Structure formats: structure tokens, C-alpha cells
Amino acid sequence: MQPKLRSALRVAAGAVTSAGSQNFLGAQWVSAVPRLVPPAIREQTALLLLSISPHYFYGGDRMAEAERARTTREVLVRDLLDPFLDRDTVALDFGCGPGYMAAAVARLVREVEAVDVSPGVLACARVLNGAPNISYETPDQAGRRNTPVDVVYSFAVVQHLTDTAFGAALALIRRRLRPGGTLILHFAAPVDGWRSEAQWRADSSVSGRAKLRFGLNCFGRSAAAMESMVVRAGFAHVRIEPLTGRTSADDDIARQHWLLASD
Ligand SMILES: C[S@@+](CC[C@H](N)C(=O)[O-])C[C@H]1O[C@@H](n2cnc3c(N)ncnc32)[C@H](O)[C@@H]1O
Numbered sequence: 001m002q003p004k005l006r007s008a009l010r011v012a013a014g015a016v017t018s019a020g021s022q023n024f025l026g027a028q029w030v031s032a033v034p035r036l037v038p039p040a041i042r043e044q045t046a047l048l049l050l051s052i053s054p055h056y057f058y059g060g061d062r063m064a065e066a067e068r069a070r071t072t073r074e075v076l077v078r079d080l081l082d083p084f085l086d087r088d089t090v091a092l093d094f095g096c097g098p099g100y101m102a103a104a105v106a107r108l109v110r111e112v113e114a115v116d117v118s119p120g121v122l123a124c125a126r127v128l129n130g131a132p133n134i135s136y137e138t139p140d141q142a143g144r145r146n147t148p149v150d151v152v153y154s155f156a157v158v159q160h161l162t163d164t165a166f167g168a169a170l171a172l173i174r175r176r177l178r179p180g181g182t183l184i185l186h187f188a189a190p191v192d193g194w195r196s197e198a199q200w201r202a203d204s205s206v207s208g209r210a211k212l213r214f215g216l217n218c219f220g221r222s223a224a225a226m227e228s229m230v231v232r233a234g235f236a237h238v239r240i241e242p243l244t245g246r247t248s249a250d251d252d253i254a255r256q257h258w259l260l261a262s263d
Helices: 003-017 028-036 039-052 062-084 100-106 119-129 139-144 163-176 197-202 206-214 223-232
Strands: 090-094 111-115 134-137 149-154 177-187 236-242 257-262
Touching: 003 039, 028 039, 028 119, 039 062, 039 119, 062 100, 062 149, 062 177, 090 100, 090 163, 100 111, 100 119, 100 134, 111 139, 119 134, 139 163, 149 163, 163 177, 163 223, 177 223, 197 206, 223 236, 223 257
Parallel strands: 090 111, 090 149, 111 134, 149 177
Antiparallel strands: 177 257, 236 257
């Protein structure tokens, strides 16, 4: 298939399956699909759905992309998260996507609450990465719970949030994280072609406005902007560090930054 036709079909499929405002695979009917197909083709169906979203798979070979996602998330957990986890930990994975990271964390802890805005991706995650100690849920469902969690981590998510959405996420996280608990947020700095939200909003070209409105938002944030948002949400003891040299994961994350904080 011609690359242009493939990309047009992908945009069309993305629009049909989305619930708008960055909620890819968020249309209600999408979450029913993995349950309705016969068990023998459930995993293939989940991978096909994931390939429609701009978030998860970058190459055409879905099995290879799934393997890449599983491996990179296992390495990130081993290299970065392991020191913050033990058998008694209750962890909250914010923006869990297809659950590859939640599955790796679940093998080390008591419980994982895996939260994502998209009901469609949560349905795929249940098929691909279900485990007895993982609850897949939306932010609304996580917000209705009152039980405290020990650690909140979020990888490859903050970059896709507007300041408004990031503020709402931090309010939820602040309410659920126990006193003394740890917040871990990976983020991308506004370098190497990453533009800030303000720069995107200032772009008045037709393609820039269309990308901001209908495409996947990707915003870089400075360390100062990250710290200010997190402190405004009520966190303290903020530490920001480059991830270079800390993980051998074959992923952009390994060249970006993280923020650690507590209350
Ligand atoms: C690039 S994926 C990262 C998935 C996973 N954290 C990983 O690293 O494999 C970003 C995820 O964030 C989710 N997301 C975007 N906006 C969100 C929001 N406001 N609340 C919760 N999840 C959100 C998307 O649906 C998507 O699954």
C-alpha cells in the first residue's frame, strides 16, 4: 500500500475510534470489541486496535512492536523503578496504555492500579497484560477510590498533556498518594525539536493548528515548568534528573528526564 494512502487510512481510523480531545481509542464501542471477538483472535484484535492509535506502535509489524513495548518497559522497570518497589507496594501507573509497564511492575509489588483516559486501550490492556493484581481503570474510577497508594509513576504521558490536563492529573495523584509516598514523572524537555505548549499555540499555520487540534499532542517542558506545576499541586522535595546513563532501555525515554517528588 502507498505510504500516503496508509497514513490517510490511519488518520481516518483514528478519528472513528477516538472520543476526541486526545482520547484515542476512547469511543465507547471500541472497548467492547476485544470482549466480543472469539478468544482465539482476542490478542490479535487488541494489537490491531492499538496500531490505530498514534500512541503505541510505530512500525507496521504489530507483533514486533508489541515485543519492543514489552521489552523496553521491562528494562525501564528494572533499571529505574525497581528501587522504589517492594512486595508490599501499592503502585499507581498513570497513563498505563496497553499495560506493558504495569505488568512488569505487578510482578514486583502487591497491587497496581493502572489508569488511562482511554477505555479502548484499557480493554486492550486487559487482554494483553491482565494479571490478578492489576486493576485497569479510568481517571474517573481512580478518583472515586479513597485508598492511598505508595508510589505513582508515569512514563511517556506528561508530554501528551496540556497544562490543564496535567494540572487535573496532578490533583488526582496528590489526593491518592499517601503521605511520604513517591511521585515519579518522566518528561521531555523542550529541545531536539520538542516544542512547548505555548509554542504550539502560537503557531497560526493551518497545519500547525490542525496538528494541535486533531493530532497527538507532544509538548516539551522545562525543568522549571515541571517543578512549578508539581509544587503548585502540593508536592515538595522535588528532584529533577536526566535519565541518560541510568537505563539501557532502547527508547527515547532513556535520553530524557524524570522528576521525583513527595508531599
Ligand atoms: C504513549 S502512551 C504511554 C503508555 C505507557 N505509560 C507506556 O509507557 O508504555 C500515553 C498514554 O497516556 C494516556 N493518556 C493521555 N492523556 C491522559 C489523561 N489525561 N489521563 C490519563 N491517561 C492519559 C493515553 O491514552 C496513552 O495510553
